[in-house]
Amino acid sequence: xxxxxxxxxxxxxxxxxxxxxxxxxxxxxxxxxxxxxxxxxxxxxxxxxxxxxxxxxxxxxxxxxxxxxxxxxxxxxxxxxxxxxxxxxxxxxxxxxxxxxxxxxxxxxxxxxxxxxxxxxxxxxxxxxxxxxxxxxxxxxxxxxxxxxxxxxxxxxxxxxxxxxxxxxxxxxxxxxxxxxxxxxxxxxxxxxxxxxxxxxxxxxxxxxxxxxxxxxxxxxxxxxxxxxxxxxxxxxxxxxxxxxxxxxxxxxxxxxxxxxxxxxxxxxxxxxxxxxxxxxxxxxxxxxxxxxxxxxxxxxxxxxxxxxxxxxxxxxxxxxxxxxxxxxxxxxxxxxxxxxxxxxxxxxxxxxxxxxxxxxxxxxxxxxxxxxxxxxxxxxxxxxxxxxxxxxxxxxxxxxxxxxxxxxxxxxxxxxxxxx
Amino acid sequence: xxxxxxxxxxxxxxxxxxxxxxxxxxxxxxxxxxxxxxxxxxxxxxxxxxxxxxxxxxxxxxxxxxxxxxxxxxxxxxxxxxxxxxxxxxxxxxxxxxxxxxxxxxxxxxxxxxxxxxxxxxxxxxxxxxxxxxxxxxxxxxxxxxxxxxxxxxxxxxxxxxxxxxxxxxxxxxxxxxxxxxxxxxxxxxxxxxxxxxxxxxxxxxxxxxxxxxxxxxxxxxxxxxxxxxxxxxxxxxxxxxxxxxxxxxxxxxxxxxxxxxxxxxxxxxxxxxxxxxxxxxxxxxxxxxxxxxxxxxxxxxxxxxxxxxxxxxxxxxxxxxxxxxxxxxxxxxxxxxxxxxxxxxxxxxxxxxxxxxxxxxxxxxxxxxxxxxxxxxxxxxxxxxxxxxxxxxxxxxxxxxxxxxxxxxxxxxxxxxxxxxxxxxxxxxxxxxxxxxxxxxxxxxxxxxxxxxxxxxxxxxxxxxxxxxxxx
Numbered sequence: 001x002x003x004x005x006x007x008x009x010x011x012x013x014x015x016x017x018x019x020x021x022x023x024x025x026x027x028x029x030x031x032x033x034x035x036x037x038x039x040x041x042x043x044x045x046x047x048x049x050x051x052x053x054x055x056x057x058x059x060x061x062x063x064x065x066x067x068x069x070x071x072x073x074x075x076x077x078x079x080x081x082x083x084x085x086x087x088x089x090x091x092x093x094x095x096x097x098x099x100x101x102x103x104x105x106x107x108x109x110x111x112x113x114x115x116x117x118x119x120x121x122x123x124x125x126x127x128x129x130x131x132x133x134x135x136x137x138x139x140x141x142x143x144x145x146x147x148x149x150x151x152x153x154x155x156x157x158x159x160x161x162x163x164x165x166x167x168x169x170x171x172x173x174x175x176x177x178x179x180x181x182x183x184x185x186x187x188x189x190x191x192x193x194x195x196x197x198x199x200x201x202x203x204x205x206x207x208x209x210x211x212x213x214x215x216x217x218x219x220x221x222x223x224x225x226x227x228x229x230x231x232x233x234x235x236x237x238x239x240x241x242x243x244x245x246x247x248x249x250x251x252x253x254x255x256x257x258x259x260x261x262x263x264x265x266x267x268x269x270x271x272x273x274x275x276x277x278x279x280x281x282x283x284x285x286x287x288x289x290x291x292x293x294x295x296x297x298x299x300x301x302x303x304x305x306x307x308x309x310x311x312x313x314x315x316x317x318x319x320x321x322x323x324x325x326x327x328x329x330x331x332x333x334x335x336x337x338x339x340x341x342x343x344x345x346x347x348x349x350x351x352x353x354x355x356x357x358x359x360x361x362x363x364x365x366x367x368x369x370x371x372x373x374x375x376x377x378x379x380x381x382x383x384x385x386x387x388x389x390x391x392x393x394x395x396x397x398x399x400x401x402x403x404x405x406x407x408x409x410x411x412x413x414x415x416x417x418x419x420x421x
Numbered sequence: 422x423x424x425x426x427x428x429x430x431x432x433x434x435x436x437x438x439x440x441x442x443x444x445x446x447x448x449x450x451x452x453x454x455x456x457x458x459x460x461x462x463x464x465x466x467x468x469x470x471x472x473x474x475x476x477x478x479x480x481x482x483x484x485x486x487x488x489x490x491x492x493x494x495x496x497x498x499x500x501x502x503x504x505x506x507x508x509x510x511x512x513x514x515x516x517x518x519x520x521x522x523x524x525x526x527x528x529x530x531x532x533x534x535x536x537x538x539x540x541x542x543x544x545x546x547x548x549x550x551x552x553x554x555x556x557x558x559x560x561x562x563x564x565x566x567x568x569x570x571x572x573x574x575x576x577x578x579x580x581x582x583x584x585x586x587x588x589x590x591x592x593x594x595x596x597x598x599x600x601x602x603x604x605x606x607x608x609x610x611x612x613x614x615x616x617x618x619x620x621x622x623x624x625x626x627x628x629x630x631x632x633x634x635x636x637x638x639x640x641x642x643x644x645x646x647x648x649x650x651x652x653x654x655x656x657x658x659x660x661x662x663x664x665x666x667x668x669x670x671x672x673x674x675x676x677x678x679x680x681x682x683x684x685x686x687x688x689x690x691x692x693x694x695x696x697x698x699x700x701x702x703x704x705x706x707x708x709x710x711x712x713x714x715x716x717x718x719x720x721x722x723x724x725x726x727x728x729x730x731x732x733x734x735x736x737x738x739x740x741x742x743x744x745x746x747x748x749x750x751x752x753x754x755x756x757x758x759x760x761x762x763x764x765x766x767x768x769x770x771x772x773x774x775x776x777x778x779x780x781x782x783x784x785x786x787x788x789x790x791x792x793x794x795x796x797x798x799x800x801x802x803x804x805x806x807x808x809x810x811x812x813x814x815x816x817x818x819x820x821x822x823x824x825x826x827x828x829x830x831x832x833x834x835x836x837x838x839x840x841x842x843x844x845x846x847x848x849x850x851x852x853x854x855x856x857x858x859x860x861x862x863x864x865x866x867x868x869x870x871x872x873x874x875x876x877x878x879x880x881x882x883x884x885x886x887x888x889x890x891x892x893x894x
Contacts, residue, residue: 073457076868126457348841395838396795396830399459 019067019083020047020109020139021249022131023411024360026063026087027378030413031362032317033334035268037256038199038208041378043091043417046107049210049256050143050154051197054093054103063087063378063415071386071407073126073352078407080132084112087415093145101147109139126350126400129279129308129342131409143195150201158193160215166222173228191218193251206258214278216248250341251275266319268334276308276341308341308351317360330364332380345391348398352405354389358382362413374419384409460865461797462828462845464872464890470615472628472641472887473517474651477608479630483883489607492524492540492576493589493597500575504645511553512543512565513574516606518644522576524588524606538562539587541577559585576604611636612887614670614724614786615873617643617864620680620700624864626873627657627682628887629669636660636667638684640701646871647889658684658695658703668693670724670786670860674734676753681727683710683736689721692738694756710758711738711749717765719744724860727751728789730796733759735789735834737798740765743783746800748834767837772802772827777843779805780822786860798829798837799845799861799872803881806847806855823847823879824857826872846872846890855879858888869893 024034025047040048042055067083088110093103143156170181193213200207222241256270317334335358342353362380369375388406395401458465472479480489500519503509509520523542525531531542543562546552552563564585567573573586580587591603611631618625624643629636630651637656641649660668667687674681682695682703691709713722719741726737734751745765752759769781781804788799805820825844831837848856857877864871869892876888 074868076457078457396793396797396832397462397828397838397840399462400457401459401461402793 019085020087022083022384022409023065023067023382023413024048025107025109025139026061026089027362027380027413027415028330028332028364030065030382030411031332031334031360031378031380032268032319033315033336033358033360033382034272035256035270035315035317035334035336037210037254037268037270038206038258039266039268041417042093043089043105043419044087044107045091045145045154045197046089046105046141046143046156046195047109047139049197049199049208049254050105050145050156050195051147051152051199051208051210053091053105053143053145053154054101054147054152055091056093056095056101056103057091058093058420059089059091059417060419061087061089061415061417063413065411065413067409067411069131069407069409071128071131071352071405071409073405074403078126078128078352080128083131083409083411085138086110086112087413099149101152102145104142104144106142107139108141111138126352126403126405128353128405129351130340130353141195143197145197152197152199152201154195154197156195158195158213158215160191160193160217166224169223169225171225171227191215204260208256208258210252210254210256212252214249214251214275216280248279250279264321266321268317268319270315272311272313272315274311274313274341277310279308279341307343309343311339311341313338315358324365327368328366330378332360332362332364334358334360336360338384340389345400346394350391350400350403352391352403354386354405356384356386358384372420376417376419378413378415378417380411380413382411382413384411458869458892460868460870460893461792462840463892464826464846464870465892466846466848466888466890468647468889469876469885470647470649470873470887470889471517472612472649472651474608474639475654476517476519477605478517479610479612479651479886480607481611481884481886482609483878483885485607485609487526488592489605489609490524490526491591491603491605491607492522493578493591493601494576494604495570495578496600496602498570498575510574512541518648518650520575521606522574522586522588524576524590526590536562539564539580539585540590541586541588557585559583576606611884613875613884614860614862615875615887616671616673616788616862617871617873618673618675619864620675625673625700627671627673629671630656631667631669634666634687636669636687638669638671638682638703646891649887653701657697657701658682658705660687661705664688665690672725672727672736672788674727674729674753681734681753683725683727685723685725685738687723689713689723689742692722692725692736706756710736710751711747711761713740715740715763717741717745718747722747724786726787726789726798728791728796729753730789730791730834735796737766737787737789739785739787743785743803744769746784746787746798766834767798767800767829769802769804771829771837772800772804772839774839774841774843777806777841778802778825778827779820782822783824784827785824788861788863790863790865792865795830795832796834797863798831799863800827800829801825801859801861801874802827802844806843821855821879823855824859824877824881826858826861826874846874848876857881859884866893 024030026044028041037049040052043059043061045052064086069080071078089107091105095101140159143154145154168183193215196211198209225238253273259267315336320331322329338356340353340355342351360382364378367375386406390404393401500521503515503520506515509515513520514523525537525542528537535542536545538560546558546563549558556563557566567579567586570579573579577586591597597603613629616627626641626649630639638658639651640657641651644650660666664686665688668684670685672683680697685692692711694710695703695705697703711722713720721742722738724739727734734753736749738747740747746767748766749761750759769784772781781802783803785801790797801824803824805822807820825847828840828845829837859875862873872890874888876885
């Protein structure tokens with residue numbers, strides 16, 4: 001496996017960061033292939049399961065991850081933009097009396113290069129709908145949680161900004177000659193998605209559930225160009241509006257379970273339902289109105305819905321706590337199967353995707369205390385192996401009538417965590 | 422000791438916190454551009470193909486209103502060979518594998534921003550400071566200074582009058598000085614019905630060269646993506662007596678150990694068949710393969726497009742000057758005509774689309790190729806591929822009718838699908854200026870394809886030479 005990782009590092013283009021949807025939030029979730037719904041790292045609970053945000057203590061997590069992509073269509077590398085980002089999370093929980101716990105948490109994932117990458121592709125052009133460009137947008141979650149005896153629940157919101165506005169351009173003429181003027185007015189209104197988590201802790205076993213609402217970056221931009229120059233036969237107004245949703249992340253329903261057969265061993269499992277069928281078009285709706293003296297006035301709209309299908313993804317993980325130099329060391333391994341939400345392609349669209357086997361490994365080391373703060377370091381790696389999939393459309397004249405999609409993704413994640421108990 | 426350990430931990434924490442933001446500054450990938458284009462339909466037009474014949478470039482009559490260019494060459498001066506203009510000296514251009522000056526009769530023959538001064542294309546200038554080192558501004562154009570012939574490019578002469586390099590054009594009416602050869606740069610002829618293929622590991626092309634009403638089939642070596650070299654200089658298939666001086670529109674099928682060519686008589690009276698074992702000498706069969714016998718053929722058959730498909734050669738041909746496409750099947754081993762369809766297989770209405778391709782009135786020059794068990798048929802068709810224009814006053818301009826390249830496909834030669842969004846190649850130079858594309862030929866390569874076509878204006882009458890569009894990565 002190490003040889004495989006090494007070969008992949010040598011043979012693929014680099015990208016930088018993890019996306020919580022794909023790889024999990026933080027090294028623990030990455031190593032366990034997101035099977036830790038019932039027993040997340042409390043510092044990462046705002047993302048992984050809001051119900052765990054009431055865990056007593058104060059924790060701060062700072063992490064970073066690189067992801068290498070090696071996705072191919074017909075054996076040609078798909079030039080995806082790098083996936084890279086920083087994880088910052090904070091969690092505070094307090095015990096209230098004997099049975100109550102209250103807490104809250106925030107978690108953010110900040111891509112290295114941009115808060116959000118908005119990307120629309122021509123409907124017929126092949127694209128990996130799961131991997132572009134959603135891994136490149138920021139995630140900001142905030143939750144509150146409470147626990148009574150064995151029952152816990154948490155809720156919050158995931159915050160995202162849309163882009164909305166207009167761009168004006170004027171080419172005119174006055175006594176000093178021809179001049180150009182422009183103005184841009186872009187707003188970033190907030191969009192909220194609900195987060196809900198519940199859990200039942202029965203000692204050696206526990207079960208939990210999580211719901212994350214769907215999110216996407218909405219774009220609604222209008223560009224207006226006025227041209228008014230003496231003698232120019234093409235004076236007039238052109239209005240182009242581009243609207244659509246990019247970087248869609250589906251709503252997910254997760255149920256998870258944990259079993260501790262012994263103090264050193266913890267088994268976790270989860271099932272995730274992802275509502276890909278609600279995905280909006282990956283193609284922008286474009287309206288163009290040309291009102292020039294001699295030119296065509298045309299209004300065009302193209303809107304292709306991807307018609308994705310919902311997926312159910314099983315996940316499992318094992319954590320074994322050993323002692324090394326009298327310090328506890330967690331060794332983690334996880335596996336998940338991720339079905340493809342992309343159905344057979346029968347028309348102009350050429351979405352690419354394939355079912356994937358996901359393997360994660362990782363470790364976490366307690367570094368001891370410094371001035372009363374417990375320090376911990378975690379490291380994880382996750383490999384996605386997409387099974388090569390062949391798409392055969394029913395008509396030979398359709399664009400990309402036959403193509404194959406497959407490839408791999410490899411993610412490295414590291415984090416430091418400080419805890420005040 | 423405890424203090425040392427605590428310090429080490431904090432050093433680790435601080436280093437980590439410093440490293441995280443540093444990761445974001447390690448480097449940034451440029452956003453990827455669209456690189457995946459469908460090999461069969463995702464054609465993007467580029468510069469045209471330069472067809473060379475004995476060192477001269479073949480130019481369409483519409484591009485050579487003043488006749489072919491020739492210039493006087495100083496005795497003993499030879500041109501350098503080249504594959505690309507970047508290998509030539511400043512001011513020179515690589516034409517048909519040789520560097521030379523760029524002669525002209527007027528500025529329309531030069532690039533944008535250039536003028537025609539001293540019969541050579543030159544950069545516009547107002548003074549010497551606008552010109553490159555070694556040049557001077559003469560009559561509004563930069564000219565190379567010279568003291569001897571060595572200072573000038575191939576095709577230029579050092580003028581004793583002002584010490585600059587000039588070009589002297591020559592031809593039937595104007596001769597060069599004694600001892601100076603008149604070197605032809607161009608040959609005016611119409612390039613039609615191209616057909617490219619690979620055979621014996623070599624890229625070959627066959628093309629009809631038309632001079633007035635006369636035409637014949639020539640073979641060309643594909644030297645590079647955009648340069649064909651006619652070789653041999655004689656036609657590989659020439660008209661015989663009674664063929665009206667024209668046989669052309671070649672379509673060639675590779676058979677084991679030989680090439681089989683189908684071509685049509687210029688008068689539409691027959692499609693003939695010839696074969697060659699060396700790729701350059703074709704022996705004509707005495708009996709035509711297809712003659713117009715059905716009413717729907719309108720007394721005219723031509724522009725064959727042949728391909729091996731499902732065990733036989735499928736010969737598509739244009740009938741009634743574009744009213745329909747017919748199909749004949751041939752046993753290539755014996756040359757026997759197996760079947761000829763009694764009705765058209767393709768009609769213009771099959772390409773009609775109420776939004777993307779309207780008023781299709783003619784379908785011509787089929788090019789057939791087998792891919793993945795299906796037969797792809799590229800055709801030229803004449804129609805309007807865009808909506809009518811609306812003007813501010815509320816009036817409507819109808820869209821220009823022009824020729825464009827369309828695609829149909831079939832697995833059984835009975836049911837045909839057409840490309841759903843109109844032509845696969847349709848050019849226009851701005852919002853309202855449509856160009857014509859005729860007589861397609863497609864070569865599939867690894868991951869993509871070349872689409873060679875005959876460029877024309879919207880009327881389809883004035884051709885401009887061979888165009889090349891490519892698909893794939």
